[in-house]
Amino acid sequence: METVTLTMKNQPDLYLEADNITPDAFAGKKVEEIADLHVYVGREQHRLGEFFEVSGRAGATPETTKIVINGDLSRVKYIGMKMTGGEIVVNSDLDMYVGAWMQGGRITVNGNVDSFAGTGMKGGELIINGNAGNYLGAAYRGDWRGMSGGKIIVSGNAGSDIGTFMTGGEIIIGGDVDVHVATHAEGGRIVIKGNAKSRLGGQMVEGEIYVFGTIDLMMPGFAYRQDVDIDMDGIKGRFALYEGDLGERHRKRKGQTIYGKIYQLIEA
Amino acid sequence: MAEYLIKNGFVFDPVIGIRGDIADIAIKDCKFVETSEVKDPKVIDAAGKTVMAGGVDVHAHVAGPKVNVGRNFRPEDKLFTYKPRSGVERMQGGFSVPTTIRTGYNYARMGYTTVMEAAMPPLYARHTHEEIRDTPILDQGAYPVFGNNWFVLEYLRNDEIENTAAYVAWLLRATKGYAVKVVNPGGTEAWGWGLNCENIHDPVPYFNITPAQIVKGLIEANEYLGLPHSMHIHANNLGNPGNYTTTLDTFRLSEGIRPRSKFGRDQVMHHTHVQFHSYGGDSWANFESKAPEIIDYVNSHDNITIDLGAVTLDETTTMTADGPFEHHLTELNHLKWANTDVELETGSGVVPYIYSPSIKVCAIQWCIGLELALLAKDPMRVFLSTDHPNAGPFTRYPRIMKWLMSEEARNQQIDSFKYRDKVIDATNLAGIDRELDLYEIAQMTRAGPAKALGLSQIYGGLAPGLDADVAVYDFNPNEPYAPDDIETAFSSAEHLFKTGVQVIRDHEIVSNGNKRTLWVNAKVNENPQVMRDVREKFLRYYTVTLNNYEVSGHYLPNPYVIEVDATQ
Numbered sequence A: 001m002e003t004v005t006l007t008m009k010n011q012p013d014l015y016l017e018a019d020n021i022t023p024d025a026f027a028g029k030k031v032e033e034i035a036d037l038h039v040y041v042g043r044e045q046h047r048l049g050e051f052f053e054v055s056g057r058a059g060a061t062p063e064t065t066k067i068v069i070n071g072d073l074s075r076v077k078y079i080g081m082k083m084t085g086g087e088i089v090v091n092s093d094l095d096m097y098v099g100a101w102m103q104g105g106r107i108t109v110n111g112n113v114d115s116f117a118g119t120g121m122k123g124g125e126l127i128i129n130g131n132a133g134n135y136l137g138a139a140y141r142g143d144w145r146g147m148s149g150g151k152i153i154v155s156g157n158a159g160s161d162i163g164t165f166m167t168g169g170e171i172i173i174g175g176d177v178d179v180h181v182a183t184h185a186e187g188g189r190i191v192i193k194g195n196a197k198s199r200l201g202g203q204m205v206e207g208e209i210y211v212f213g214t215i216d217l218m219m220p221g222f223a224y225r226q227d228v229d230i231d232m233d234g235i236k237g238r239f240a241l242y243e244g245d246l247g248e249r250h251r252k253r254k255g256q257t258i259y260g261k262i263y264q265l266i267e268a
Numbered sequence B: 001m002a003e004y005l006i007k008n009g010f011v012f013d014p015v016i017g018i019r020g021d022i023a024d025i026a027i028k029d030c031k032f033v034e035t036s037e038v039k040d041p042k043v044i045d046a047a048g049k050t051v052m053a054g055g056v057d058v059h060a061h062v063a064g065p066k067v068n069v070g071r072n073f074r075p076e077d078k079l080f081t082y083k084p085r086s087g088v089e090r091m092q093g094g095f096s097v098p099t100t101i102r103t104g105y106n107y108a109r110m111g112y113t114t115v116m117e118a119a120m121p122p123l124y125a126r127h128t129h130e131e132i133r134d135t136p137i138l139d140q141g142a143y144p145v146f147g148n149n150w151f152v153l154e155y156l157r158n159d160e161i162e163n164t165a166a167y168v169a170w171l172l173r174a175t176k177g178y179a180v181k182v183v184n185p186g187g188t189e190a191w192g193w194g195l196n197c198e199n200i201h202d203p204v205p206y207f208n209i210t211p212a213q214i215v216k217g218l219i220e221a222n223e224y225l226g227l228p229h230s231m232h233i234h235a236n237n238l239g240n241p242g243n244y245t246t247t248l249d250t251f252r253l254s255e256g257i258r259p260r261s262k263f264g265r266d267q268v269m270h271h272t273h274v275q276f277h278s279y280g281g282d283s284w285a286n287f288e289s290k291a292p293e294i295i296d297y298v299n300s301h302d303n304i305t306i307d308l309g310a311v312t313l314d315e316t317t318t319m320t321a322d323g324p325f326e327h328h329l330t331e332l333n334h335l336k337w338a339n340t341d342v343e344l345e346t347g348s349g350v351v352p353y354i355y356s357p358s359i360k361v362c363a364i365q366w367c368i369g370l371e372l373a374l375l376a377k378d379p380m381r382v383f384l385s386t387d388h389p390n391a392g393p394f395t396r397y398p399r400i401m402k403w404l405m406s407e408e409a410r411n412q413q414i415d416s417f418k419y420r421d422k423v424i425d426a427t428n429l430a431g432i433d434r435e436l437d438l439y440e441i442a443q444m445t446r447a448g449p450a451k452a453l454g455l456s457q458i459y460g461g462l463a464p465g466l467d468a469d470v471a472v473y474d475f476n477p478n479e480p481y482a483p484d485d486i487e488t489a490f491s492s493a494e495h496l497f498k499t500g501v502q503v504i505r506d507h508e509i510v511s512n513g514n515k516r517t518l519w520v521n522a523k524v525n526e527n528p529q530v531m532r533d534v535r536e537k538f539l540r541y542y543t544v545t546l547n548n549y550e551v552s553g554h555y556l557p558n559p560y561v562i563e564v565d566a567t568q
């Protein structure tokens, strides 16, 4: 593994759209070539090197390339977009769309991230050591193909509309979440270690939501079925199982109707 | 003034009857002229290249409220498809529902210069014209929809052809429309009751009229006026297994009627996107092609023209004034749905759709579209279309040309289908070895549609006196080529002239052209009853007043008015 280090030297006047900050774009390039990659500020195209000091060296392939980014990145979007392998470590807060449509590799953010982190994610790991904004692991606006694979781990809280149209993969939230969880989901798993508010699983067809804390208001489309004991992947205890959304179409597997499932912890 | 000479190209032009011979084409000001008439022309070297008139599209959904609903409710259609402005090109976006700007540029890139918007809700004619105005380069017209309009239903219930004609003339003038469009006659009105008209004798609730009466009456009103284009129909029962009998029944409504028009067309009915209307079987399980039955009828009746509605196997956005059909579709694919009722006039729906090569029905639909073209005896009456964006985006026309011109390309596609053998069993395409030539393509994409629109006096060919719309493609038909070379060449014209203005030079867009909007001004005898009915309906039912309805001049900065005199 080779490492490229980016250090913010000039703040952009507006926001910086930096979808070229990926192991895929950096792999096989010299430091000067990396500095020459383009970024957008508003409608204007600039060089990455105008905003970042670039040092170290990239690997020959994305898988052997690690990128470490330092400085205040709270106005940088799209880091790690569509990356297929390798690693990115960000030591700052970040703006929107980190790890959007990512397919592989790992991104670690040591800070908070704004909305749309992991949008349309297909694979890899996105680790946020802080809080996440709205639309975490959701589908792009309008799309019905949301997060389909990979894993998102948030140590803090997350905003609203997480996992919209999710079809696979896993989102784990250490803290609390806002409204609208797994809306329209057709698969995947969301684990909320803290409290949830309301509108969990609206129009959910398939998939699982685990809540360790409180739920302010259960959707009327979910019905209590039974209590179940679970012990897997750090999910351990007795849970109340609700199934829904009963207002939606549901497919059958071996004669059994498949529902979206909400598990709420009763006792650890 | 500007003079050009396009020298030594292989010219394909059904209007002057030239089939790939080397010839020179001269342009003076905005028209083609004899080569002897240009004195000091700018010379375009077209040696080794293909030269054709500008393409003419009779049927596409490119402007107006339902197109814009498609754009608005599918932001994902624009994801990663934006292109920033550069040179004279303005910013563009979208794939199946592109921005107006991209619509104009992408048609031009394919060598098309005239495109008709196929369904304009009269109430939203202003919006339609605003989008047309914002679509660069292309000459355009729009067809207002009549098949579910309360005036029409009430007049035709009593066989009042003269009143229907007077209303049609009034509405064409009020909306600056080009032709009489009919979509699911009676069925969209029935949709207001949660019903549909599934065959031509299924009565429309409340109005006590059948689709057959509506279609026949509108053909008669159209010929009473002698409009440039014929009645243009999307029949009942679109998209359902077994619907080919409804299509044949609809065709038969034109039997024995001859055109009464001085605009040179031979048909009294244009049936659009016939692929969607050529289905056999009685379920999706035994769904099959009835293209041979359908095209046999078309081949033997010269008062009908059709366009294909060929499926391109893409992710796209369906949109139609056939409201009940779009509801049916969203129930099938569970994707998002938009639905609108347009007061006294029509309705519409919009649903995204993915024509997947691994779904049997989609593969059969793909075969049917191509079968219609390949079994056609007269390419002057069968036009290339995708019912953009319903069966696929118009930007795939060059790919359809490849399939029509190359059996090898078709077989490659058939062999890649997941249900190859079942698809072959349910269709006829695998047994067809016909390969269309560029002359036939020019008939299906230029001369034929121009004639059917009643516009052969300005479009569709390279004869002196016609508007100088001409494309030069980097394609040598006399050298060996791979099927994909066809698609590549016809996707990107090397040069394009629109009304004598060079809009593409060396594959680059260099001008936003001088687009015109065509509309038909039909003069009829004064008809106090119809004008009283119009005033009364606006007072009683419409949410707008007449003054806020009619499309005034500033919506059409560069109008091209076709005058029709139907006074008698």
Ligand SMILES: [Zn+2]
Pocket (backbone or CB within 6 Å): B183, B234, B272, B273, B320, B321, B387
């Ligand atoms: Zn239609």
Ligand SMILES: [Zn+2]
Pocket (backbone or CB within 6 Å): B059, B060, B061, B118, B119, B234, B272, B273, B320, B387, B390
């Ligand atoms: Zn259409």
